[in-house]
Amino acid sequence: MANRLIGRLPKVGIRPVIDGRERGIRESLEVQTMNMAKAAASLIEENLRFPGGEKVECVISDTTIGGVAEAAMCADQFEREGVAVSLTVTPCWCYGTEVMDSNPSIPKAVWGFNGTERPGAVYLAAALAGYAQKGLPAFGIYGRNVQDAGDETIPEDVQEKIIRFVKAALAAAQMKGKSYLSIGYTSMGIAGSMVNPDFFQDYLGMRTEFVDMVEVKRRIDQEIYDKEEYEKALAWTRENCVEGEDHNAPEMQSDRARKDWEWETVVKMTLIFRDLMIGNPKLKEAGFGEEALGRNAIAGGFQGQRQWTDYYPNGDFSEVFMNTSFDWNGIREAFVFATENDSLNAVPMLFGHLLSNTAQIFSDVRTFWSAEAVKRVTGKELTGIAKDGIIHLINSGATTLDATGQHLDKDGNSVMKPFWEIDDEDVKRCLDNTRFCPGSKGYFRGGGYSSQFKTAGQMPVTMSRLNLVKGQGPVLQIAEGYTADIEDAVHKVLDKRTDPTWPTTWFVPRLTGKGAFKDVYSVMANWGANHGAISYGHIGADLITLASILRIPVCMHNVDEDKIFRPSVWNAFGEDKEGADYRACQNFGPMYK
């Protein structure tokens, strides 16, 4: 089941462009050109899905495009059909700017067939020069190896670039027009929770919606939620979410009656957060038409600390199930929902969700543990991938249960699956390996339940973070690496020093020996904020492509240079890729300004 957002899913438009000279040339190229478009459409449709599970759809221009009139007809057709991403394909020479896609708000790429009977790649170069001159950044794609004219296969290097571009462009298109929902506002002076509407509007094309936390209390008190669902949710929670040890001093512990009330309250809070984000038709039946509509939020966050948590149960349980790919209704798409309303962590979580189709981890980037420090406090050596030190990713009580590492592939390895691949056994293991401990009363006077687990397995993950810098604007940082399964004896000692009721993921970035990736310590030392968004898989290259579409420069990454794919005009800003990225982003400015 996908989350119910308003607006149709974006489509990918394929533009077969052609040499317009009739009486021989054009006719000889019609079939080959159209076939390239069809091959690209099949590649995309067979490989890509939305995070809601729907298949990506392509629209091929009704005719090949030999000149400006046909380019306009195609633009018209694409607008009618909801195209938000444009891929131009051709095997031959065409008239550069005459056949171009001139819509500035649609991300674009051009694939020029690398043959020599007809010069598709030379058209590509001419087209890219035109796009650069007109200030319309476009991605250029052509294969490394020359193909024969009759070869209808798409070489692997071309496939990789088409998929990377389309995936990132669709991510940008899905965000556009949706909302970030801020429930409450700034948490404990965290700058990322001073939600910046200008950033969301200019760079992501998104709205920002603000709802005071008292609205949650109103809905609890006035029972504005689906009461039938609430009963079902509470029963499921009682059966499946095991209450963990109370680590509070005895005099601080809540009594059983209060604890039961806290369970009821956190379940209600979860229904209310979701309804605030995407609405709920059941509320209309109960006479709450306005509340039933929701805020069309593709991402959101809950301030929690401190006003709410000083008085009421914390948001941990609710944040867990918002971000998890299942709940009492079964297996479904995870939401993107930030702890402490840190919207600048919600954004990379949203990027990760849209690029990988999986649930996202929200964490404090808490502690660098060197091998020496671990030896000192535990008497033990770190081994395996952890041998050079580890970063403690731990959130103050909430993290997606998909991060338990309890989804297993067919060989029994820990993975994080898109929801449509998750089975009931995966769900059961996630729940069995989690305890919901009464929240630490020193921090959370109102109680609540924090999720406690240790991420199992060695999973490839990518940590990212967006920061806003006055005068510069947004910058993105990316660290690919692995989760490390630390032996229990060591884990327990380290975990206890923080808060034993919280979820832990041990992270080891992939080192390059240079700059921010010189060693594990440097990665933590270069992190720009207290939080990180962690996504399953190595998606750094996809994040870089997406950031370039949105004109957000990347200030730190450990992605192989060969995988970096940005609009070709970025090359005009210098040979050093990172510096060029800053200059290009600055020159073109945000997508929606």
Ligand SMILES: C[C@H](O)[C@@H](O)[C@@H](O)C(=O)CO
């Ligand atoms: C409970 C604490 O206030 C935590 O929430 C705090 O350490 C943070 O998570 C800061 O990001």
Ligand SMILES: [Mn+2]
């Ligand atoms: Mn935090």
